[in-house]
Amino acid sequence: MTPSMTDLMNRATALTRSGDLHGATALIQAALRAQHAGSPMPGHAAHDDACDVIDVVARELDAPLWSPPSPPPPAAPTAPLHPPSPARPRDEAPGAAGEFLRGSHAAAGLRCDYRLFLPPGLAPGAPLVVMLHGCTQTPEDFAAGTRMNDVAGARGCGVLYPAQSTRMNPQRCWNWFKHQHQSRGRGEPALLESLIRAVVAEHGFDSSRVFVAGLSAGGAMAAVLAQACPDVVAAVGVHSGLPAGAARDLPAALGAMKGGPAEGFSQATSGLRVPCIVFHGDADATVHCRNGDALAKAIPRSSVRESRVEAGARRRAATRTVFVDEAARTTGEYWTVHGAPHAWSGGHSGGSYTDPLGPDASAEMVRFFLDLS
Template sequence: MHGCTQSSAVYDACSGWSRLADDYGFALLFPEQVRSNNSNLCFNWFNPADVRRGSGEVLSIRQMVEHMIERCNVDRSRIFITGLSAGGAMANAMLAAYPDVFSAGTILAGLPYMAASTVPEAFDRMRGYGLPNTEALQAKIRSAFDHKGPWPRISVWHGTGDDTVVPANATAIVEQWRGVHGIGPHPSSTKRRGSRTLHIWKNASGRGVIELHTLSGMAHGAPLDTAAGHEKSGAFFLDVGISSTVETARAWGLGGPKLPTCPTDGIRAAAASALRWTGLRPRS
């Protein structure tokens, strides 16, 4: 899911998701905001009516996902979501509102669920002001849907040099999801390689359920590695030699043998929605 001022086509062209889908044969869905909803093309992650289960933009996206599941015969146990900035915040909202739909999600330079309820509050949270405390953040996830589990695995990526959505938001997202996963504040392991620090939290069974990737000095955007040829740099797509796209696909098990392709005829016949959408399949 794209960030503010972006389109789904730009997000795809830079992030390289379609190129990976061509290689490995998985189905892709790219929701796209329209100016009649938000003049800056931001997903309305800060509007309570748009992030509440069964309402607004999260419902529109859920309808798109359901159409893709049925049209492409998608395995319901292998549905994932990712997004950048406002798209990352909306991806987090989808994970909170529909934890029964998604197995995992990756949030790039995003924000916690229900951290704001107005535009001025949204700007404050982006700057790190007024973020709810851990108890309040965890309560927002629990109240989003009476889910009995399992809960989606969460991966958070953020640059320490991000002054658009400050890194305190990444920490807040981790704090928010720790509660439902039943894990403590300290990571189970920490790995450092180059500019990246990776913290992993494991649950009682030893499974990694939350990851925090911190990239030293990186500004606001999605981390990419253009050397492989799948991705290209651009505004808010930053070539730092680490590909969040490739690593996310591998973590989700999408880098193996080709999966069945999705038929293209009628692919845009989704339920009526306030958002545009694009369904893609690999070229045969």
């Protein structure tokens, strides 16, 4: 890495951490223009080293892209955003009784570890819920914060937690915003599809009832996977994430996170290909709630039903919008959680990035998934 590139990344990182996403984007775009024109980096002398600017900068900026959000407005009920908790023993299943298996899988030139939760007495042909964690998280942390082992296990589902590697992304973010990880048969979608097929075959899950959900970068990758592989994913849950096609490089990712995807992005024009449930806090300072709106707009519907969900004293209220097709089948739900930050709604303080005051996203997602069967 050249000194000029190192300095560029440090300056862009500092701007992003300070909240100046526009400034960071402008710096990166100026560097790209200079690179393509063969001129020096902004503020530096020219050099001859060739490098992939987008790829290098994207890796360096993953941490500030998904740093802990600002607290919700003072007028709203408040609860702490729980930082990552101490690591659990590798063989301990957070919460529920059952087996919490470890494994590793390779496909498409990539490899990932995973954890698989099998509740006691799991029946043959059971549904499988796949959970994609957010940046800096691990499967154990995500399981503890979402309590998905308890919730899904009680309904007779297995739960699969793929782990993003630090080799693929130093902050363990799924690379939803890189074009090489956005289509079937390549990159992370190919790895995840292969892992799901292998786990379904080995443990006898029902291949027609595989549901994928994720938080933040994991929610964005869940949307990508559902769009790329609708014959593998029966339904998708996106929590505080972005729609597939919202960005294909770093500057577009910064813009989408700050203000929502640009007009005309691919998912908005093609529509979601599987049923979708969306959770997004309207006080999310990390991924703007316009991304939740964009996901909702992509859900096919012939009619819409909206209701307010009250949660009692010092709990967050939510607006639940249900989308129905001409055959009266539910095609999606959109939960706008009022006053909620960038965190899993209704989550447990034993995991990171949880908002215990919100409606229980885990329970609502599992209910939505299984009602489709």
